[in-house]
Amino acid sequence: MVEKTPTVYDVAEMAGVSIATVSRYFRNPAAVRETTRERVREVVRELGYVPSGSARGLAARRTGTIGVCFPSFDDVAQIDARRLEGGPPVQVRVDADAHVDTGSDLYIAEVVRGTEIEAWRHGFAVMIAVPRGAAAHNVVEGLAGRVDGLVTLARAIDADQLAHIARRLPVVVVAGPREGDVYDHVTANNHGGMVALTDHLIDDHRLTRLEFVGGPEDSPDAQTRFEGFTEAMLLAGLGVPERPIARCDFTRAGGRETGRRLLAEGLLDDLDGLVCANDQSALGVLDELTAAGVRVPQDLAVTGFDGIEASNVATPRLTTVRQPMVELGRLAVAQVLHRLNEPMTEPTTRVLPVEVLLRDSCGPHAGDVA
Amino acid sequence: MVEKTPTVYDVAEMAGVSIATVSRYFRNPAAVRETTRERVREVVRELGYVPSGSARGLAARRTGTIGVCFPSFDDVAQIDARRLEGGPPVQVRVDADAHVDTGSDLYIAEVVRGTEIEAWRHGFAVMIAVPRGAAAHNVVEGLAGRVDGLVTLARAIDADQLAHIARRLPVVVVAGPREGDVYDHVTANNHGGMVALTDHLIDDHRLTRLEFVGGPEDSPDAQTRFEGFTEAMLLAGLGVPERPIARCDFTRAGGRETGRRLLAEGLLDDLDGLVCANDQSALGVLDELTAAGVRVPQDLAVTGFDGIEASNVATPRLTTVRQPMVELGRLAVAQVLHRLNEPMTEPTTRVLPVEVLLRDSCGPHAGDVA
DNA sequence: GGTTCGACTGTATGCGCATACATTTCGGTC
DNA sequence: GACCGAAATGTATGCGCATACAGTCGAACC
CATH class of the missing domain: 3.40.50.2300 (Response regulator)
Structure with a gap:
């Protein structure tokens, strides 16, 4: 199914060019003559070549990805217990209970969506990680080592570790600042x-x-x-x-x-x-x-x-x-990218406006039918 | 804010050990004597050292991350148009309209959550990407180059490109198979x-x-x-x-x-x-x-x-x-990891059971109060 | 005191790519 | 046809780590 993975060297040899040209073909196609480009394109397709992100990241000293870290309230043990298969293929039941708790946190999902959108706009990928369990520390460290910058929701990463990785990466916290911390913050009002x-x-x-x-x-x-x-x-x-x-x-x-x-x-x-x-x-x-x-x-x-x-x-x-949950995520990523370019500016805290939505659970309002 | 990033060499030198020992400290601590470990730990803290995921990925020939690719219905232009800041810090309004459309797709969010959980269980990180816009192709290629395996929702990646990257990576599609395709599939009944x-x-x-x-x-x-x-x-x-x-x-x-x-x-x-x-x-x-x-x-x-x-x-x-949306995600990742170990097995399609939930929109049921 | 074995540590190398710099080629020009 | 600048391409190197292999050291044993 999966073949030996070809490298730039393989592509270069088959196309009769140097590896630099193959690299340019991907990084800066305009710098390669059309006829050469065509040859490389052909070989790339034939070999099923995909550039290694690791090698690229190492050589270029940047990974092109932003990390997003958030807490989880999942009861993993319970989820684990759920059988993945087995049982009847279809079960029909009267679902009279309006209660539901998927365990999913919509707030987080929306913020993550915002980070993805903003990252995408700048050509970055998003890596997500949830520090949970005994290896929480390793999860965060692994994430920190693989990204150019980090967005973290409040309380996802313990203070010591956050301080540690903030020495290597721009870190933006989605939530208000606590006294004495030095990160960029993005929060709602x-x-x-x-x-x-x-x-x-x-x-x-x-x-x-x-x-x-x-x-x-x-x-x-x-x-x-x-x-x-x-x-x-x-x-x-x-x-x-x-x-x-x-x-x-x-x-x-x-x-x-x-x-x-x-x-x-x-x-x-x-x-x-x-x-x-x-x-x-x-x-x-x-x-x-x-x-x-x-x-x-x-x-x-x-x-x-x-x-x-x-x-x-x-x-x-x-x-x-x-x-504005999506905007919180977007702004957080924007701030990470900003600090990537301007590392020495003072930490900022940006407060996004909110909207009070008057609906039914607090009583009737003028204009309501009821 | 962010200092010159230290490497294994810096840590090794300061701790008076070789880089191999530093590497072992992270990869296999048990192989390092406690006193040595202590010295390395100290230096790591002092320098704020975090191992480079790119270098590690390159040397180890695996990234330890699973890619998740899904389509998006976001109207990015519209989201873009939304001001990130400005406007009154608080706006109060009677929200009489029950209609809402956050644009968020709960189905996708749940599946992604499942992938994260299963990946976490196996020590993998998750990288997400949404192929949209003119650069959709590049987004997918970038993702493919940075992960050990890929989970994709149906319709997120065009057939040609999917075939291309499937030569390098295990690919699992969340959705039923279409005629003649050769990927692993995970779907509901x-x-x-x-x-x-x-x-x-x-x-x-x-x-x-x-x-x-x-x-x-x-x-x-x-x-x-x-x-x-x-x-x-x-x-x-x-x-x-x-x-x-x-x-x-x-x-x-x-x-x-x-x-x-x-x-x-x-x-x-x-x-x-x-x-x-x-x-x-x-x-x-x-x-x-x-x-x-x-x-x-x-x-x-x-x-x-x-x-x-x-x-x-x-x-x-x-x-x-x-x-079972979370389970779909979990199983997809489990299958990717399985194929990572057993590349030569036949493509499989796994169908998860579903539950018909009889509620109110189809009429009254026995047992209902109304 | 020499030997052996295991625990621990060091040396050397290559992973696949980007890129600075050197070199060649190309399209005009005189 | 020689010459020139620009375009295109090639060469060489290093990014930071894992790991195979070799080496060292100490304790147990003869």
Whole structure:
């Protein structure tokens, strides 16, 4: 099936030219005479020659690829357990449960899509890696060694290792900066979005008893959103919670768990609204509230953050803050490429605008039919 | 920011060892005495050394990465046009329109996720590439040169080029085989799933006047699904359409366009149900039907195919056939790795089981509350 | 003290390509 | 036909690492 891989030398010999000409044929065709080009083209096709990226990368001192690193919430053990084959070829079942949790993180998928698009525009490839398990460190090191620059989502790479590889590569972090770090950052306006959303709940819906469902403790974005929430509460003269009423891990499953706990502990009884740190957890909370007969938004308002597609088709449609996810990815790559050319400029933090999307889960709005 | 990149030679010299020992430190630490290891570790940290993937790949004759190639429906020009910055930092708006089209393809995202997981399990990285635009050919060639094996979704790479690179690499196609091709294939049971779904519409819901909304002409999956549909119709003694009543490009936007056209031309008037080639287009059709006041499923049943998350949260919830998308990706990578070890075995086609999910868009089922 | 064996380390080489530089060829010109 | 500049091509080298093979060293043993 796969034959011995030919090299430039093979092509050069068969075409009766030197390896430099073969190299030029690929790198700079205009520098090769048309008749020669034709000969090389013929041999390349005949041999099935494909230039080695490794050799090219070594010689040219650049790989032409950008690395993208992100965390994963996959339960790999569970996925592993799933049989790849076997079982009946078709199974029919009534699927009455609206709950679903593919485990996929739409936010990440969109950001990755953005990186791919921007990389493509500049002729770069994208290599993705998820540091998980015991070999997480090796995964990151392998990635770092194979790329010209790295985009990483917050919390994907531990601080020490990130500092280590940042000495060799431009690194751009998708998320707000934490104190004292020296990387380029690209983030959305988490603070402003959350302030505006909270203001809306307070001013337009007259909700006063609000609590915040937080994200992971080490997520700068989750932290910033909580601060936006408390700031809006404070400025409105309302009681400011010291901390989130609960925390979950940004997943829908986590949101459901949180919802169950809040319900069980009766923590929602005197509440007007629940402001969640992201969409997935808000959807999870929503799942449980609906199952428990709590009406949203009549009994309790619920809001999310991110603007993933699922938030728009949920029932009720989730009021949220849309981050420009694709643009975050694009800008991150653009910044990596920029720093590749201008290594000595100061680290920058770019904050992209957000859009507060008022939908149904926070109550009716002027203009709504209902 | 980024310093001159140190090499094995630098590390070896500073640590007072040979480059072979440095190499062993990374490749096979057990072969290095602990005291030596410690010294190397120290220097590696101090210098910020990261082994070059290119050099390693060249010397070892393998890159340790798997390529994943998929088509894209992104309107890059439109994405390009979107400003990356500027505008107000926060915009608040009532989002009354449930329609949404992020352009993201959940099916692809899930398959890619599967490839990443399986690659990770075997210590491989994943490089993704989308052949689009004038340089599509170069994108694929660059990818092929940088990986040990390639997974490609159907229709992502043109036949000639695929044949070319398959001479150098194991190639696995995610989709059914087309006549005469020699690659390994991994696909879901499109045919069986569609037969079962159509049978359900006919037998359980007594729908007889059914039409099929097709996918792209060159999609083997779409073709297979259509064949499953016609086969079920034939066996039920019903009229078998020669061809799909319409075709669209697998996107939600395409589905909407199709929906509008069918409505405008009155083609739905005497119909019981619309069987769509995939979820996205079914959702698009649904958007337009709902907007036009057509009640689904009372006036018309609609079904999808794929089982993406959005199909589960749509209103009404979409009856569909779930493909094991993550498993498709996993199995594709597993097959690539297998062929890397056993190059001479015959090409295989593996068909994964599917699950027909009966939800609301085809009518009520026993056990349903409504 | 010499021998042996295993654990550890060093030396030498080539992986396939890009590219600086040298050389040849080509198309005009006088 | 000799000459010239530009275009085209060739030669030589090094990119950073893995690895085959050779060498060293120390401990156990005779």
